[in-house]
Amino acid sequence: MDAIFSKLVKKDPKLKEILGVKKDLPPHDATGDIYFDLVRTIAYQQLHGAAAAKIFGRFIDLFEDAYPQPQVVAEMELEEFRAVGYSKQKSSYIKNIAAFALENDFEHRDWDSMEDAEIIKFLTQIKGVGEWTAQIILLFSLRRPDVFPSGDFGIQSAMIKRYKLKQEKRELIKKMKSIAEAWRPHRSIVSRYLWLWLDDKK
Secondary structure (H helix, E strand, C coil): CHHHHHHHHHHCCCHHHHHCCCCCCCCCCCCCCHHHHHHHHHHHCCCCHHHHHHHHHHHHCCCHHHCCCHHHHHHCCHHHHHHHCCCHHHHHHHHHHHHHHHHCCHHHCCHHHCCHHHHHHHHCCCCCCCHHHHHHHHHHHCCCCCCCCCCCHHHHHHHHHHHCCCCCHHHHHHHHHHHHHHHCCCHHHHHHHHHHHHHHHC
16 A cells, blocks of 8 residues: 555655555445445435434334345335334435336346446436546445546545645546646545545535
8 A cells, every 4th residue: 555655656646645544444335235335325415324224223123134135115004104203305216226126137237247337328317326436436336447527526625625626516526636646546545535634624
């Protein structure tokens, strides 16, 4: 890892402070089960961490072995989701994921044979799954090494702070992507350290 850090800092000196946080990256909750990780990611979106965990816990407790089998989820009524605390929209998104996973045989799909862009295009067919969600799956569930979730609020905040960016909206994303080109093929590790660095600054 030190050799990678040295190369990154040589290409982008501003990374020295970010990569010098001197902390181990925190563990993540991705299981590598793409269906389950998608459901969990959507379930946690726009909710505070503790509240999200509590609601998700109630949700998976509905199922045998605490696993939301897609065939069961796809057939659930929205009221069953609402009973554990999910909105109508989020409930629909989770059902969409389950139905799509069944139709496309997630369990036997060869994810390793698919390129990052191909997976993003594939997963974003699901209503409720956007590019950010697909990138999080790439980064954590599939552990792809060169993912840069430019739409992530934390990544944006960290880069605005460290690189003193003044751009907004599309121009901000364009500038961020331009800066991140120097991090290839290790944008995933830099992204994770950007989150860590931002937390360290709070």
